[in-house]
Amino acid sequence: MKTLVxxxxxxxxxxxxxxxxxxxxxxxxxxxxxxxxxxxxxGHLLGLAEPDAYDSKYKRWNIADLPIIPDQFKIVPNPRTKxxxxxxxxxxxxxxxIVNACDAGREGxxxxxxxxxxxxxxxxxxxxxxxxxxxxxxxxxxxGLKDAAEFENLTYAARAxxxxxxxxxxxxxxxxxxxxxxxxxxxxxxTPVLALIYDREMEIEAFQxxxxxxxxxxxxxxxxxxxxxxxxxxxxxxxTAEAIATSVKGKTGQIIKYEAKQTKEYPYRLYDLTLLQxxxxxxxxxxxxxTLDIAQAxxxxxxxxxxxxxxxxxxxxxxxxxxxKTLNLLKNGTxxxxxxxxxxxxxxxxxxxxxxxSRVEDHHAILPTLKRPGTLSKDEQNIYDLxxxxxxxHFYPAAEYKQHTVLTEVEKHQFKTSVxxxxxxxxxxxxxxxxxxxxxxxxxxAKKNSNEEEEAEEWTDKAFAVQPDLPVQCTKSEFKEKATxxxxxxxxxxxxxxxxxxxxxxxxxxxxxxxxxxxxxxxxTRAATIERLKNVGYITMQGxxxxxxxxxRTAIELIRRAGVDLLTSPEMTxxxxxxxxxxxxxxxxxxxFMENVKKFTLSIIEKVRVQAPAAADAFGEDARxxxxxxxxxxxxxxxxxxxxxxKTTKTSTAHSVSSKGATAQSGTASSGAREVLASCPSPGCxxxxxxxxxxxxxxxxxxxxxxxxWKEYAGKKITSTMLKSLIEKGSxxxxxxxxxxxxxxKARIILKDVVTGQLSGEKQEA
Numbered sequence: 001m002k003t004l005v006x007x008x009x010x011x012x013x014x015x016x017x018x019x020x021x022x023x024x025x026x027x028x029x030x031x032x033x034x035x036x037x038x039x040x041x042x043g044h045l046l047g048l049a050e051p052d053a054y055d056s057k058y059k060r061w062n063i064a065d066l067p068i069i070p071d072q073f074k075i076v077p078n079p080r081t082k083x084x085x086x087x088x089x090x091x092x093x094x095x096x097x098i099v100n101a102c103d104a105g106r107e108g109x110x111x112x113x114x115x116x117x118x119x120x121x122x123x124x125x126x127x128x129x130x131x132x133x134x135x136x137x138x139x140x141x142x143x144g145l146k147d148a149a150e151f152e153n154l155t156y157a158a159r160a161x162x163x164x165x166x167x168x169x170x171x172x173x174x175x176x177x178x179x180x181x182x183x184x185x186x187x188x189x190x191t192p193v194l195a196l197i198y199d200r201e202m203e204i205e206a207f208q209x210x211x212x213x214x215x216x217x218x219x220x221x222x223x224x225x226x227x228x229x230x231x232x233x234x235x236x237x238x239x240t241a242e243a244i245a246t247s248v249k250g251k252t253g254q255i256i257k258y259e260a261k262q263t264k265e266y267p268y269r270l271y272d273l274t275l276l277q278x279x280x281x282x283x284x285x286x287x288x289x290x291t292l293d294i295a296q297a298x299x300x301x302x303x304x305x306x307x308x309x310x311x312x313x314x315x316x317x318x319x320x321x322x323x324x325k326t327l328n329l330l331k332n333g334t335x336x337x338x339x340x341x342x343x344x345x346x347x348x349x350x351x352x353x354x355x356x357x358s359r360v361e362d363h364h365a366i367l368p369t370l371k372r373p374g375t376l377s378k379d380e381q382n383i384y385d386l387x388x389x390x391x392x393x394h395f396y397p398a399a400e401y402k403q404h405t406v407l408t409e410v411e412k413h414q415f416k417t418s419v420x421x422x423x424x425x426x427x428x429x430x431x432x433x434x435x436x437x438x439x440x441x442x443x444x445x446a447k448k449n450s451n452e453e454e455e456a457e458e459w460t461d462k463a464f465a466v467q468p469d470l471p472v473q474c475t476k477s478e479f480k481e482k483a484t485x486x487x488x489x490x491x492x493x494x495x496x497x498x499x500x501x502x503x504x505x506x507x508x509x510x511x512x513x514x515x516x517x518x519x520x521x522x523x524x525t526r527a528a529t530i531e532r533l534k535n536v537g538y539i540t541m542q543g544x545x546x547x548x549x550x551x552x553r554t555a556i557e558l559i560r561r562a563g564v565d566l567l568t569s570p571e572m573t574x575x576x577x578x579x580x581x582x583x584x585x586x587x588x589x590x591x592x593f594m595e596n597v598k599k600f601t602l603s604i605i606e607k608v609r610v611q612a613p614a615a616a617d618a619f620g621e622d623a624r625x626x627x628x629x630x631x632x633x634x635x636x637x638x639x640x641x642x643x644x645x646x647k648t649t650k651t652s653t654a655h656s657v658s659s660k661g662a663t664a665q666s667g668t669a670s671s672g673a674r675e676v677l678a679s680c681p682s683p684g685c686x687x688x689x690x691x692x693x694x695x696x697x698x699x700x701x702x703x704x705x706x707x708x709x710w711k712e713y714a715g716k717k718i719t720s721t722m723l724k725s726l727i728e729k730g731s732x733x734x735x736x737x738x739x740x741x742x743x744x745x746k747a748r749i750i751l752k753d754v755v756t757g758q759l760s761g762e763k764q765e766a
Contacts, residue, residue, distance in 0.1 A: 004095035004123075005038045006088060008102040008111060010752075011300050012133065013040035016101055019138040028731070028748075028762065029087045037091050041102065042754070043683065045085045046114040048166050049074040063178045066605045067171045069598055073163055075114055080681045080754065083729070089119045100148060101128040105309055105362055106584065107524060109151055110158035127151055132306040132369045133299065157584035164188055164576070164597045171601050172567065175608040176558060182619045184555055185536040188573060189521045190529050191559065194538055195568035196503050196520075197490055198556040201548045207486035213241035217248055217415050217477040219408055221255075221466055225475075227458065228408050228415030241479035244413055249477040253410030255468045260404050266353055267393040267427045269313035269509070270365035273523035274500050276308070276386065281493030284382055285544055288492045288527035294383045295366070302380070304373045305387055309524040310363035311516055314356035317349045319364055326368050327395060333372065335388055338430050342395030354394050367391055389430045396427035404464055410474050422461040489545040492530055499526050502574030517581040518574040535704035550620040558614060563607045566600065677720055678727045681754040682707045689727065696723050697757075709757040713749055726751040726759070734764050 005020070007013035014031065017024050021033025030039035051058035051068045053076065058068060077085050092098065098121060102108035116125070125148035130141040165188050172186035215230040235241045269275065273292065280291040295308035315323065324347065330339035349355050368388050376384060399422070406417040466472075490498070499520040521529050533539045538552030559568055566572045582588035680687040680698040685707065687700030696718070698705040709726065711718050714737055722732045732749040739745060745763060752760040 001094060001096035002032075002035060002037050003097045003099060004088075004091055005036050005099040005101050005128075006112060006115065007038065007040040008108055009042065009300065010040050012101070012103075013038050015133050015300075015303065016128075016138055019135045020142055029084060030091055036099075037095060039088055039091055040084075041088075041111050041115065042081045042084055044078065044111055044114070045081050045088075046075045046077055046118050048162060049076045051170060061174050061178050063175055063605075063609060066175055066609075067167075067601050068174075069167065069171075069601065073166070075118055077118070078683065080679075080683075080727070085115070085118070088115060092119060092121055092123065095123060098123045098125045099128055099142075099145060100125055103309070104129045104131065104307060105524060106154055106158045106161070106522070109154045110162065113155045113158065124148075130307075131310075131363050132367075133303045134369045134371050136370060153586040154584045156590040157580045160583055160590045160593050161580050163594060167597055167601045168567075168604070172564075172604050172608075175605050176555075176562075179608050179611055180558060180614040180618070182551075182614070183536075184558075185532070185538075186555075186559070186567065187532070188576065189525070190532050191556075191567050192503075192570040192573040193495070193499060193520055193529055194533055194552055195556055196495065196498055196570055197533075197539060197546055197548055198553060198568075200487060200490055201553075204486045204489065209483045209486070210236075211481060211483050212236055213238055213479050214482050215241055215244050215248075215413075215477065215479045217245075217408075217410065218475050219253065219415075219417075219472045220475050221470055221472040224464070224466055226406065226417050226419065226464075226466070228406070228417040231407075231414045231416050235479075238479075238481065245477040245479040248410040248413055248474045251410050251474050252471050253408050253474055254471055255406060255466060256409045256414070257407035258405070258466060258468045260402055260465070262423070263401050263403050264398040265401065265426075265428075266398045267396070268390065270315070270354065270367070270394070271387060271390055272311050272313050272365060273308050274311070274496050274526065275313065276366060276383070277527065278493040278496050279386060280383060281491060281496070281544070283386070284379075286379070286383075287530070288496055289531050290379070291383065292524075292527045294379050298376075298380055298384055298387075302373055302376065303371045304369055304384060306365075306367045306369060307363045308366055309522075310366060311523045312360045312363060313365050314359045315354060315364040315367070316357045316360050317355060319367070320347060320349055320355060322370070323347055323354075323367065323391070325370055326391070329370055329372065330368070330388065330392070335392065338389075338392050341429070342392060343397065344395060346395050346397065351394075385432075389432070392430045393427040396430060397424070399426035399428045400424040402464075404466075406466055408472055410472075417458075419458045419460060419464050421464045422459065489547065491544040491546065493544075495530065495546065496526055498570075499529075502577075503570035518571075518578040520570055520573055520577065522577070531704065537703075550618075554614065554618045558611070558618075562604075562611045564604050567604065678724055680705060680707055681727050681751070683754065689723070691720065695757075696720070706755060707757045709751075709759065713759050714761060716749065718749075722749070731762065737761070 005013070005016060007016055017031040017033070017036070017038040021031065021036045021038065024031040024033035024036070024038065030037055032038075053074050054068070054070055057065060098116075100109075100112040102112045115121070126145035127148050127150065128138075128141045129146055129151075130137045168188045169186065172191075173184060176184040176186055213235040215235070216227060217230070218225065218227050230244065235244075271279075273295065276295065277286075277288045277291045280286040281288065286294070292308070295305065298305045299308050324344055327339055327342055327344060327347075330336070347354055366387055368384070368391055373381075373384060402421040402423055404417070404419040404421060406419070408415045408417065488494070500516060502518050502520055520526070533552070534541070537549055538555060540547050540549055556568060559565075576593075579588050579593050583590050583593060676688040676690060676699075677696060678689045680689055680700065682698065682705055685698060685700055685705045687698040687703075687705055687707075689696050689707070690699055695708045695710040697708040701708075709718060709723055716735060716737070718726075725732050726749065730751050734746050734748055736744045737747055747761045747763045750760050750762045752758045
């Protein structure tokens with residue numbers, strides 16, 4: 001009998017098959033060779049059942065029926081991918097052994113574990129655990145397949161995460177929704193993240209700006225010119241500031257202190273996913289989800305980077321040789337000049353800025369692979385460029401500076417000057433021109449000091465020196481009116497940073513690293529949490545800035561007023577995440593963690609039950625009444641599928657509270673009562689597919705669903721019949737396509753991505 005290999009997605013399965021069974025026969029839903037049968041999941045084929053699977057009374061949302069705490073959690077197939085699950089079951093009957101080739105991480109482990117549980121697979125299982133999808137890594141991975149038992153603790157952690165999210169999401173969302181007669185989504189991770197945004201907005205609103213005055217003077221000493229900012233008590237009076245500026249202008253002063261010390265700046269850390277998302281947001285304005293999607297495509301489709309869903313910024317000794325090979329690869333092509341100028345000897349096992357095995361757990365930092373990129377989109381090229389330049393930077397020496405600090409006294413007033421003189425650009429040569437220090441051109445870079453006074457720090461690549469024993473002349477002076485500034489609204493980048501450290505303002509990188517296991521969510525799930533907050537109407541984006549909606553504000557205030565502050569506590573939720581991490585390492589027990597979650601769930605219900613209902617206008621116009629029955633708190637029909645945990649996607653950490661009833665009404669209203677063609681296949685979405693002018697889209701597009709199938713693909717018109725086939729079967733029937741040379745080719749159109757509606761072609765053998 002053969003060995004069945006189960007990958008997480010079709011592309012991954014085909015990539016693996018090309019290496020281990022290059023002559024395998026393609027059967028559309030699997031490939032079969034002499035030794036291996038390779039098939040795949042399509043993300044989560046199974047999920048936790050809805051409450052009504054335990055008791056039909058839960059179809060109707062009623063606070064009196066809470067809490068819902070199953071003795072044993074049931075799992076159910078995703079109806080849109082049940083055919084693929086059936087195929088895996090049939091193939092397993094012909095296999096004597098199985099290889100779990102799902103993503104090498106917690107959720108990939110969970111996807112396989114649910115398939116194994118549902119299909120009652122009894123064959124011995126090996127685990128493929130690799131960090132990139134190059135042919136070399138796949139071969140090496142199959143040569144060293146691991147025993148599945150090594151990953152049992154990771155499975156326990158994955159189950160605990162999923163079941164904890166279900167318990168809190170289902171119970172807390174139903175409790176708050178029925179008590180306050182508005183669809184309120186509450187989750188183990190999303191709610192404390194929302195609380196971070198709420199608290200920042202409250203700080204901004206409460207902030208009272210103060211006006212102050214700054215005096216700046218320019219000095220000259222034997223051809224050297226420099227600028228200084230007055231030190232001392234804060235000036236709150238314009239006349240006093242003007243008098244000081246006038247009194248020093250044209251006067252002679254002296255240098256009372258001068259220090260010059262050499263400093264080195266080493267390359268920034270290699271990327272983990274969160275750091276990559278933060279920098280892509282700052283540089284390109286990409287949202288966290290967009291960066292994750294691009295990185296996943298670079299890994300899965302193009303195979304030019306290693307596994308992106310990592311939380312490590314370091315590599316192990318085993319990666320050093322591969323990094324050197326990749327450097328040699330880069331010596332030809334776009335990065336040839338930088339790669340040729342690199343110093344391979346700088347990357348070695350004793351370089352702790354790169355190689356730190358104690359900080360590598362499941363996966364090492366994101367690295368370029370030994371595969372040359374083909375045609376990348378502009379967005380893909382941007383992310384690839386960030387990763388390659390960060391990689392190359394570690395093959396260059398430190399940037400060297402001389403830091404000059406000057407204290408000049410004129411008319412008993414002291415002025416401070418900081419000048420950073422560039423001695424050697426070092427690794428910063430690899431940065432894009434817009435990212436290199438502005439100092440090379442002599443421009444100033446201001447440092448904010450306690451949100452008030454500005455410390456003038458100048459960057460220069462020209463030699464700078466002053467002579468303390470000689471006098472200086474004040475050639476110019478001025479005073480400026482300034483105001484203290486409020487904290488800044490979160491961007492996706494700065495929110496990711498806060499999530500990584502559970503909201504604690506930690507600038508020290510070593511301490512931030514230590515906090516990673518206690519962050520909110522994981523690198524793989526943080527983007528989905530942010531998207532969730534947008535989709536349920538808690539936040540909106542104004543450019544890069546996040547803005548809290550009235551609904552989001554009220555949700556946090558109601559939760560806190562109910563006395564369940566822990567539900568909004570980033571630190572507490574961060575500790576839960578740490579406990580899940582400990583479970584995955586065998587350092588904590590799943591049962592004890594779940595017992596605590598159940599106790600917390602009970603306390604939420606008890607406190608919400610006695611809370612005063614919210615005012616009728618507390619949430620704004622759109623938050624109430626859609627798809628729900630009358631009667632507050634006792635019989636709201638908020639929808640049978642109001643919490644679609646049965647369709648949790650890989651990156652989901654919080655569950656939907658939108659209802660089927662709400663979807664049908666809003667879809668009809670927005671579409672002019674158009675015909676419903678099918679249910680939306682996007683995991684977790686409860687919308688319906690309706691026909692538009694140029695495509696077939698989801699009725700819940702306003703709530704954030706991105707599914708759309710355009711009416712033309714590769715010259716073929718997509719009819720409503722073809723659309724239904726794509727959604728129900730995953731493909732059309734075999735069609736004839738014309739090539740540019742006039743010949744024809746037989747192919748099916750495949751629904752490649754059930755989230756976006758992206759299509760692809762699959763050639764059929766003659």
